[in-house]
Amino acid sequence: MSDTLQLWLLFFAVGLGTFLIRLSFIQLHGSAEALIARSKHILVLLPPAILAALCIPAIIFTRPLTQYQVDYFQLAAALVAILIAKFSRSVFWPVMGGMLCLWLLRFISG
Amino acid sequence: MKDYRQQFWLGARDLLPLISGAAPFGMIVGATGVSLGMSPEMVMGMTALFFAGSAQLAAYALIQDNAPLIIILATAMVINLRFAIYSATFAPLLGPLPKRYRFTLAYMLSDQTYGLCSMPAQMQKTAAERVWYLAGVTLTLYLTWMISVIFGIALGAGIPPSWSLEFTIPLAFLAMLVTTITSRLLLMVAVISGSCAVLFQLLPFNTGFIAAVAAGVGGGVLLPGLLKMRRASHE
Numbered sequence: 001m002s003d004t005l006q007l008w009l010l011f012f013a014v015g016l017g018t019f020l021i022r023l024s025f026i027q028l029h030g031s032a033e034a035l036i037a038r039s040k041h042i043l044v045l046l047p048p049a050i051l052a053a054l055c056i057p058a059i060i061f062t063r064p065l066t067q068y069q070v071d072y073f074q075l076a077a078a079l080v081a082i083l084i085a086k087f088s089r090s091v092f093w094p095v096m097g098g099m100l101c102l103w104l105l106r107f108i109s110g
Numbered sequence: 111m112k113d114y115r116q117q118f119w120l121g122a123r124d125l126l127p128l129i130s131g132a133a134p135f136g137m138i139v140g141a142t143g144v145s146l147g148m149s150p151e152m153v154m155g156m157t158a159l160f161f162a163g164s165a166q167l168a169a170y171a172l173i174q175d176n177a178p179l180i181i182i183l184a185t186a187m188v189i190n191l192r193f194a195i196y197s198a199t200f201a202p203l204l205g206p207l208p209k210r211y212r213f214t215l216a217y218m219l220s221d222q223t224y225g226l227c228s229m230p231a232q233m234q235k236t237a238a239e240r241v242w243y244l245a246g247v248t249l250t251l252y253l254t255w256m257i258s259v260i261f262g263i264a265l266g267a268g269i270p271p272s273w274s275l276e277f278t279i280p281l282a283f284l285a286m287l288v289t290t291i292t293s294r295l296l297l298m299v300a301v302i303s304g305s306c307a308v309l310f311q312l313l314p315f316n317t318g319f320i321a322a323v324a325a326g327v328g329g330g331v332l333l334p335g336l337l338k339m340r341r342a343s344h345e
Contacts, residue, residue, distance in 0.1 A: 007152065010179045014169065014186045015159030021190050023216040025198035029205025042327060043195055047290045049303040049326030050189055053319050054168055055283035056304035057311045074277065081281045085288035092134035094285035095278050102277060 073109075077102040114242040117235070121226070121246025125254075128222050132251060133258040135163050138278050140262020142170055145275050150263045157259045161218060161252070164286065165189045167279050185319065196224040203240055215241075218248045299330040 059078045062071040081098035088094065143153035143166075160166045165186040172182045196219050204212055226232075227244045235243070266275070291297050303326025310318030 004152070006179060007148075007173070008155070010169075010182060011156045011159045013179075013183050014165065017183065017187050018160060018162055018165065018190045018193065019213075019217050021187065022193045022197055022219045023213065024194050025201040026204045026212060026216050029201040040195070042331065043191065045296070045299050045327045045330035046188065046191060046323070048287060048296045048300040049323045049330070051283045051287035051290060052300040052304035052326065053307035053322035054171065055280040055287060057307050058171065058277075058280035059284065060308060061311075077277070078281065078284055081284050082288055085285040094288070095134075095138065095281045098281040098284075099274075099278060102274065 073102055073105040076105060114238060117239045117242035118246035121243040121248075122250040123246075124226050125222060125247045125250045128226075128251070129254050132222065132254055133261075135282065136255050136258030137262035137265065138282060139163050139166050140259035140264075141266030141275060142167070142262075142279060144263050144266035146170055146174060153263055154256075154259065157256065160186070161220070161255070162186075162190055162193075163255075164283070167282060171279055181317075181320075188323065192221075193219055196220075199224065199228055200244070203237060203244070207241065211241075215245065215248060218252050220248070220251055222251050223248050295330060295334060298333055299326045302326045302329040 059074055060070060062069045062074070077098040080101040081094040084097040085094040139157065140153060143156065144150065148156075156166060156169075160169075168185050168189055169182050172185060177185075197216065200219070204215055207215070223244060226247050227240065232240055232243065287300060291300055303322045306322035306325040307319060310321050312318070313321065
């Protein structure tokens with residue numbers, strides 16, 4: 001099976017799964033309100049756990065991750081992004097600020 | 111009918127300020143997909159099937175790491191679990207609709223829709239007005255998202271690799287992480303999960319990621335009780 005075909009299968013699976021998640025309670029309307037109320041305290045913990053696990057390693061280390069090379073410029077860029085994110089609700093400005101910081105540091109160091 | 115159309119356009123108008131966040135994110139999604147070597151058709155297909163930016167960025171990161179497909183699927187599902195909360199929120203509103211409208215609006219459910227349509231002001235409207243308002247928000251966001259991803263794809267092919275565009279992915283997640291941390295408990299969850307992700311990153315098949323998320327959530331469930339016990343024993 002080719003890589004491209006595998007990826008398309010993956011995309012269809014994710015698309016279907018995401019649609020079913022979105023539809024879930026709308027479709028079950030009237031029969032599942034109690035369940036969602038009970039699991040709500042776990043659902044609110046998931047976003048920070050997932051987002052931290054996704055971004056922290058990629059920020060500290062350069063790819064490939066197997067080399068454990070700490071990248072200080074990326075750390076500085078991440079600090080800038082955190083500071084901007086504290087004031088701006090959008091995702092755009094922290095990313096922009098972080099990238100500008102990264103480019104600036106790399107440009108200065110040659 | 112005229113009043114309903116008015117609600118639709120009101121929803122579209124209320125979404126406009128949120129485009130400043132959604133459009134650049136869409137461009138990042140489009141440009142990053144192309145920078146990973148995927149064809150424009152593939153990035154667009156992926157975008158239409160997912161209609162979920164953070165899950166798509168996570169999938170990029172895992173595809174780049176050659177993670178097994180089942181892990182990518184599971185990760186995307188976990189990231190999209192928040193839609194279940196939105197689904198529950200809008201169930202009384204969208205549940206009674208005819209199937210084609212119910213399915214279409216459910217497929218397009220998003221963070222922005224949730225944000226705008228769960229405002230206190232909306233609760234004073236009739237159900238029909240709320241549905242039309244929701245449709246206005248949702249369709250406008252969908253169009254904006256698709257167009258901005260196309261722009262990103264067009265730009266992405268012209269961007270040199272030395273710009274490290276892929277670093278925008280962890281930065282975007284970091285920005286989202288900062289906004290999700292609204293209490294000390296959630297900060298602890300993020301710290302536990304982030305440190306575990308660093309410690310476990312060499313585990314095979316991305317199991318380190320799942321382990322880190324589990325550790326973070328487990329910590330979040332157990333910590334309040336433990337802290338309360340300690341405080342009680344101090345007294």
